[in-house]
Amino acid sequence: MNHRGGWALIQQTWLSWMQHRSFFFLLAFGWMVPPLIYLFVWSTAARGGTIGGMTRGAFVTYYLVLIVVNQLTYAQTNWTVGDLIRDGRLNQLLLYPMSPLYNTLATEIAGKVVYMIFVIPITAVLALGLRPELHLSVTQVIAFIPALGLAWLLRFFWGYWLALLAFWITRADSLLSLQDALIFLLAGQVAPVALLPGVLKTAAIALPFRYMIGFPVEVLTGQAAGIDLAAGFAFQIGWTAAAIILYLALWRRGVRHFTAIGG
Amino acid sequence: MLQPLRLIRIFIETSVKNETAYNANFWVSLLNSLLNFGTGILGVIVLFGQIETVGGWSFASTLTVLGVYLTVGAVRDLFISPSLDSLTGMDGEVWIGTFDFTLLRPVDTQFLASVRRWRLFALFDLLLGLGVLIVAVLRLGTALTAAHLITFLAALAMGTITLYAILLAFSGLVFWSPGFLFSWVFNGIFQMARYPVRLYPGALRLLLTWVVPVGVITTIPAQALTGELSPAALIGSLGFSIALFTGASILFRGGLRRYASASS
Numbered sequence: 371m372n373h374r375g376g377w378a379l380i381q382q383t384w385l386s387w388m389q390h391r392s393f394f395f396l397l398a399f400g401w402m403v404p405p406l407i408y409l410f411v412w413s414t415a416a417r418g419g420t421i422g423g424m425t426r427g428a429f430v431t432y433y434l435v436l437i438v439v440n441q442l443t444y445a446q447t448n449w450t451v452g453d454l455i456r457d458g459r460l461n462q463l464l465l466y467p468m469s470p471l472y473n474t475l476a477t478e479i480a481g482k483v484v485y486m487i488f489v490i491p492i493t494a495v496l497a498l499g500l501r502p503e504l505h506l507s508v509t510q511v512i513a514f515i516p517a518l519g520l521a522w523l524l525r526f527f528w529g530y531w532l533a534l535l536a537f538w539i540t541r542a543d544s545l546l547s548l549q550d551a552l553i554f555l556l557a558g559q560v561a562p563v564a565l566l567p568g569v570l571k572t573a574a575i576a577l578p579f580r581y582m583i584g585f586p587v588e589v590l591t592g593q594a595a596g597i598d599l600a601a602g603f604a605f606q607i608g609w610t611a612a613a614i615i616l617y618l619a620l621w622r623r624g625v626r627h628f629t630a631i632g633g
Numbered sequence: 634m635l636q637p638l639r640l641i642r643i644f645i646e647t648s649v650k651n652e653t654a655y656n657a658n659f660w661v662s663l664l665n666s667l668l669n670f671g672t673g674i675l676g677v678i679v680l681f682g683q684i685e686t687v688g689g690w691s692f693a694s695t696l697t698v699l700g701v702y703l704t705v706g707a708v709r710d711l712f713i714s715p716s717l718d719s720l721t722g723m724d725g726e727v728w729i730g731t732f733d734f735t736l737l738r739p740v741d742t743q744f745l746a747s748v749r750r751w752r753l754f755a756l757f758d759l760l761l762g763l764g765v766l767i768v769a770v771l772r773l774g775t776a777l778t779a780a781h782l783i784t785f786l787a788a789l790a791m792g793t794i795t796l797y798a799i800l801l802a803f804s805g806l807v808f809w810s811p812g813f814l815f816s817w818v819f820n821g822i823f824q825m826a827r828y829p830v831r832l833y834p835g836a837l838r839l840l841l842t843w844v845v846p847v848g849v850i851t852t853i854p855a856q857a858l859t860g861e862l863s864p865a866a867l868i869g870s871l872g873f874s875i876a877l878f879t880g881a882s883i884l885f886r887g888g889l890r891r892y893a894s895a896s897s
Contacts, residue, residue: 396817403821407828411680414832415687422683500834544661551668560676567682570675 376472383476387484394481395488401444402437402489405559409433412561413500422565427503428591432562434493434502435587440559441489443522443582446481447474448529452536452543460628478526510592513599517586520606525582527613534617537624552577558584564593578609640740641748648715648751662754670761673699673827688831695829696769697855701789702827703762705850708793709800710755714816716747717804721816728811730895743885747801766858773859781860784867788854791874795849796823798877801885808888819845826851849873 387394412429415421424432451474454460463470532549535542554560556574563574563584574580585602588594594602652658677699681692690698719726726732738745770777803815822845825833830841830848842848849870856862 392813396814400817400821403824407825408676410833410837411687411828414834415680415684541657541661544664547661547665547668551672554672555675560672561679561683565683566679570679 372468375466375468376475379468379472380476380479384480384483387477387480391484391487394484397446398441398485398488401441402492404554405433405437405440408560409437409500422562424562424565425503427501430497430500431502431504432587432591432593434497434500435590436558436583437493438489439518439521439586440583441485442482442518443525443586445478445522445526445529447477448526448533448546449543450474450477451530451533452546455534455536455624455628456540464625464628474530505592506590507592510590514586514590517589517603517606520603520610521582521586524578524606524610524613527610527617528578528582531613531616531620534620534624537620537627549579553579553582556580557582558587562588562593575605578605578613581606581609637740637744644749645751645753649753652752652754659754663757666754666758666761669758670703670765673703674765676827688829690829690831693769693772693774694855694859696765696772697858698829698851699827700762700764700766700769701792701851701854701858703765704759704789705762705792705796705826705854706823707755707758707762709796710752710758712748712751713797713800715750715752717800718816719750720746720804721807722814725807725811727807727892728895732892733894736889736892742889743801743882746804747797770858775860777858778860781858784862785854785857788857788862788867788870791870792850792854794878795846795870795874798874798881799845802877802881805881805885805888808891823847823850829855846873846877 409430412421412424412433413426416424416426416429418426421429454463460470463473466473529546529549532545533542535545555570556563556566556577557579558574560566563571563580566574574584581602585594585606589599589602674696677692677695680687681695685691687695720732722728726735735745736742799819800816803819806815807813822841825841826847830838830852833841838848853862853866853870857867
């Protein structure tokens with residue numbers, strides 16, 4: 371494993387992305403809008419009362435944290451990996467003296483830095499204007515850090531194994547659209563998971579999507595506590611392990627199966 | 634006078650021939666349409682599972698707004714976006730210089746740039762949108778009078794013209810800044826049209842009504858259908874859409890004069 375080469379690649383990608391920042395700011399803006407819509411809709415709905423125990427200020431906090439968490443865990447490389455396989459550019463990467471995973475990680479890290487430069491100031495301005503309510507305890511903050519880390523790992527590897535299906539299926543990217551829709555519904559974007567109606571709520575708790583975004587948000591805002599917190603972590607760790615195992619298995623088989631076309 | 638219609642027919646035919654060459658895309662488009670439709674509906678259902686009304690909007694009337702959003706969005710995907718999008722972006726005609734060939738055609742450039750590419754799959758989205766509207770009207774429980782229907786159709790037409798004008802203006806800006814994806818900015822804002830403008834806080838509501846008039850596009854037609862639209866608002870939005878259309882055309886034509894091709 372050539373880790374120094376990997377690090378150099380990460381730095382290079384980050385610097386080159388910073389030159390195109392206005393493009394990436396646009397992308398970040400687009401991803402920010404859906405949670406922002408539900409921030410406004412729910413906080414208007416909860417004006418002068420509570421919904422499912424949440425006040426207007428609690429909804430504002432929930433969605434502002436969600437905007438940041440969503441951006442931090444969003445793995446846009448999931449889309450590009452499939453493209454690399456489809457159009458054969460994976461060839462070059464396979465010839466590098468290091469794993470193509472570094473290439474993906476480099477894009478991932480460059481993206482996080484560029485997007486945060488856009489998202490954090492905007493979230494801060496929104497927080498000043500919308501008066502969120504947040505009661506932080508030390509345990510919430512401490513639990514939030516591993517929850518966020520695991521959420522990123524899970525979302526990254528879950529999307530990565532789906533993208534690797536491009537080795538066998540030409541339009542595997544439509545599975546990523548399906549995943550985005552499920553994330554919208556079940557990961558706490560359309561509503562906090564606790565407010566979802568019966569079947570959707572059960573599905574949200576059992577399936578991996580909540581643990582990619584909603585769960586870390588609930589941990590920080592204190593909505594997931596006690597037994598919920600422990601069960602949440604158990605689900606999150608289980609799904610992350612499953613995603614990594616699927617990634618490894620598909621990658622090994624896929625690379626052997628891979629034939630580039632063109633020349 | 635019949636020439637524009639004949640051209641549109643030819644553009645549709647070529648687009649269909651182009652599109653049918655990509656078989657698998659049909660299923661991908663079908664999936665994406667159903668996802669867009671499903672997430673939209675479930676979003677409204679989840680919200681109204683918790684509350685009865687928001688800012689004076691009930692489940693049925695909010696569903697009307699969603700129906701208008703899907704319908705207008707389908708018209709946009711039918712030809713407005715496919716046609717205009719080929720101007721913008723890093724591989725767009727203005728950036729790489731192939732816009733030369735568009736300019737050389739013996740028809741009005743704005744007309745050509747607005748109708749040359751069609752995506753007939755959007756007719757399926759149109760059906761879904763109209764389906765949502767029908768269900769919403771049935772759930773409203775009020776009798777739909779002919780007057781309401783006519784006002785609705787008029788408001789819907791104005792909304793579509795407004796949408797076209799905004800997209801044309803955003804595409805026209807490409808002549809000032811060739812690489813910038815102005816239409817992406819609008820895509821983000823347009824998503825807010827899924828819900829009535831009343832659901833957004835003060836400053837944002839003003840922005841959505843007057844600066845980027847997403848409200849004119851979906852909320853006003855929906856109000857026409859529920860019978861809550863005042864004649865003043867209808868006339869106001871008529872004037873508004875005409876003004877926008879004129880403004881956008883002037884901007885686009887001004888942009889055309891700035892175009893200086895590209896060379897390698």
